[in-house]
Structure formats: C-alpha cells, structure tokens
Amino acid sequence: MLRPEIRMCIVLLGAALLPGGPCLQVRADVTVTQNEMGISAYEAGRFEEAIAYFEKAYEQAPDNDTLRHNLCNALQAQAKSLADTKDLQPSVKYLETAISVDPENVSPLIQLGSYYLHMNLVRDAIFRLEEAIELKPGELNAHELLGEAYYRDNDIASARAQWDYVLEVEPKRPGLRERYDKAFREQQVEAEFKQNASRHFNISYPDDVNHTQRSQILYMLERAYDQLGRKLGGIYPPSPIQVILYSDDQFKEATLLDAHIGAVFDGKIRAPLTDAAGNWLPEEEVRRRLTHEYVHVIVRHAAGASVPWWLNEGLAETLSNEMSAEEQQILSRTYAQNAAFNLSALEGSQLKKLTPEALRLAYIQAHATVNMLWTKYGHVRMAPFLQALSFGESGEGALKQSYRKSYAVLEQELAHIYQ
Numbered sequence: 001m002l003r004p005e006i007r008m009c010i011v012l013l014g015a016a017l018l019p020g021g022p023c024l025q026v027r028a029d030v031t032v033t034q035n036e037m038g039i040s041a042y043e044a045g046r047f048e049e050a051i052a053y054f055e056k057a058y059e060q061a062p063d064n065d066t067l068r069h070n071l072c073n074a075l076q077a078q079a080k081s082l083a084d085t086k087d088l089q090p091s092v093k094y095l096e097t098a099i100s101v102d103p104e105n106v107s108p109l110i111q112l113g114s115y116y117l118h119m120n121l122v123r124d125a126i127f128r129l130e131e132a133i134e135l136k137p138g139e140l141n142a143h144e145l146l147g148e149a150y151y152r153d154n155d156i157a158s159a160r161a162q163w164d165y166v167l168e169v170e171p172k173r174p175g176l177r178e179r180y181d182k183a184f185r186e187q188q189v190e191a192e193f194k195q196n197a198s199r200h201f202n203i204s205y206p207d208d209v210n211h212t213q214r215s216q217i218l219y220m221l222e223r224a225y226d227q228l229g230r231k232l233g234g235i236y237p238p239s240p241i242q243v244i245l246y247s248d249d250q251f252k253e254a255t256l257l258d259a260h261i262g263a264v265f266d267g268k269i270r271a272p273l274t275d276a277a278g279n280w281l282p283e284e285e286v287r288r289r290l291t292h293e294y295v296h297v298i299v300r301h302a303a304g305a306s307v308p309w310w311l312n313e314g315l316a317e318t319l320s321n322e323m324s325a326e327e328q329q330i331l332s333r334t335y336a337q338n339a340a341f342n343l344s345a346l347e348g349s350q351l352k353k354l355t356p357e358a359l360r361l362a363y364i365q366a367h368a369t370v371n372m373l374w375t376k377y378g379h380v381r382m383a384p385f386l387q388a389l390s391f392g393e394s395g396e397g398a399l400k401q402s403y404r405k406s407y408a409v410l411e412q413e414l415a416h417i418y419q
C-alpha cells in the first residue's frame, strides 16, 4: 500500500524549516506534487514512472519515511510486474535498490529471497532470507522460504526446523505438511549418507559406494555439464546441483515411486545405483539415467517449470540415448495402425493416467519428435524455443516462433519418417 499522507509530513517539515527561507517551502511543495504524481502513476500500474517521481521527491527529503516507503513499494511493484512476465533478472536489480532504500523493511528481502529460489540461486536466497528473519523473527513467509532454501541446499535438518515452526503457528499452511513429510521421509533414508562434491555437483550416497564409483559418477556429471552446455549453445544451470544416489530399495522408500521409474528430478536428481536384486547397475546405464535427469535440470533452468512433457522428456532422451531399432519398429507399427498420440495429448498431467505400455509409446514418440528437431536444427532453434517457453509462451506458440511449425505439421513430418 502506498501512503498518501505525505502532504501532512511535508507541511510539518515545511513548518519546521520555514524560518530558513521561502525556497524550502517551494521545495516541499514540489515534493508533495511529485509524491502525488508518483501515486497516480503507481495506481495506473506505471511503476517505472512512479519510481522516477518518488526518487526525485526522496532525493529532496531523504529523511521522510513516507517517501522512503512509497519508493520502496514502487520498486517492489515493478520487480513483481517483471517477475510476472518471468523476467527475473531485472527484478532482482529493482529489489536490491529497494533494500538499499529501506534496509529496515523485511518485505523486499523476502521477495528477493523467493525470486532467488525461483532462479535456483540457493545460497543467495539463504543469505537474503536469513537477513529477513534477523530483522523480523517470526515472519512466516520468510521461515517457510528459508526452510525450502535449506532443503534445496541438502540441509534437511535445518529445513525441518524452519518448517516445524511455521506448522506450529499455522498447522494448515497450504502444501507445507506434504513438503515436510516428504523431507522427513528422505531424511530417514539419507541420514547416514556421505557427501562429496565437484565443481558443479554435490552427491550424497550410501556408505557402500566406493571411491572409484564416486569419482566416476562425478566425472559423468561434469562431462554432461560441459558437453550438453556446449551442445545447447551455452546453457549452464547454477550450481551446486544436488544429486542423491541410492540403492534400489532406498530409492523406492525415499521417493515412493513405482518400480518402473529409473530415476527422477524433483529439484534434486535422484537415482538408484543398484537394481531390485541389489546388483550394481552397469556404468553405461547409470550414465544414461544421470544424463537424462541432468537434461531436466537444464530445461528447468532455461525454460522454467511449464514445459510441454513431450519436449522435456524428448530432449532428455535425445541427449542421453540413441533410439533403438526396437523403438523404431514400435513407432512404425504405431503409425501403420494410425495410433500415434497428438502432441497436444503429450503436454502434461493427463499422462499420469496412461498404462505403462502407453507411457512407453509416449516416451518413444517424444524422443523421435525431439530427435527430428534436434538433428535438423540443433541448438540454433532449440535455445530460442526454450527461451520462448520461459517467457510463458504455450508449447505450440513457442514451436511456431522458433521452428515456424504448428503441432499438426510436426506430427505429419514425424509420421512421414516412420510410415
């Protein structure tokens, strides 16, 4: 909320300063006008303009709390309007200015902490959220977000301590109980895990993973980071990227996923190193799964959270794995029977209802579709495709922008190859 009562503040200021000479009164009037114009601009949603007015007024009356408050608010509003269009980088700049204008105000610190979390800059988020709590202990949003930041930093005990407090004060906090239970479950499994790190990855693993295996896995991950970053024309997610390695039993216990799921990315890469019988998986299989999940990290970083399923899985398959002859045959049979999915049916949540066989076909079709795009156009069109999605464009809208194709055209082109 903006405070319009600047007139009163300035009248007081003017009254106190008046003996010094009439020019001060004029200055005060100018300040009042600028505040009022700032308020109208703010109310009309023209935040940039409002900031300019409040800045001018604040320069002339730097001790005025109301002006400081209004300027800080307008900076936060501009940051939010940019963030709503998914443009977080400049939002951060506005919030840093807001914090320097009003360092005792907890609100821009929390807002900045939450944007840093969106950008996966976990350590920066922790720094700002801890500052917020020092300034105003008990602020629930700050405690909840700080819990999330600790969790992503793989410090589950500290995360739970923050969430415990939030749930004590507000037991029905939306979604938090589920987050808490998930973290608790993971902590039960991972409590005794060891940790090791390379330049961009932090791995947690059970005791019986030996030195050679650990080095091999870190090497695989770093190689994926380097190679895929280059292949995609320079996409490098912020680090450290958390990777949790399990036995098959531990993986199921921590994630509660079905037996046919080989690995997952839920903000952290999680993968088993053994099969259900307890045998170590072959090195090539571990590499394939970790690379597949790492592509999801890249996609999340480059395109945000709302990416069509077919693209996310298709790119992860394309960059980790060749299509097998068997998969190509399945696809040919599917097209011969006219039983392929429409791309619009492969966009999201409806996939949860598929049978394992149908899901396998969905993966193969996603793989073949992205493989075709990747082989023809490489990163030159893939990178802008991902970027368009990050700005909130729909799957087909982003495809049209980057590849000049509709879903129907892309479906026909793929059918043409396999028919």
Ligand SMILES: [Zn+2]
Binding pocket: 292, 293, 296, 312, 313, 316
């Ligand atoms: Zn996947």
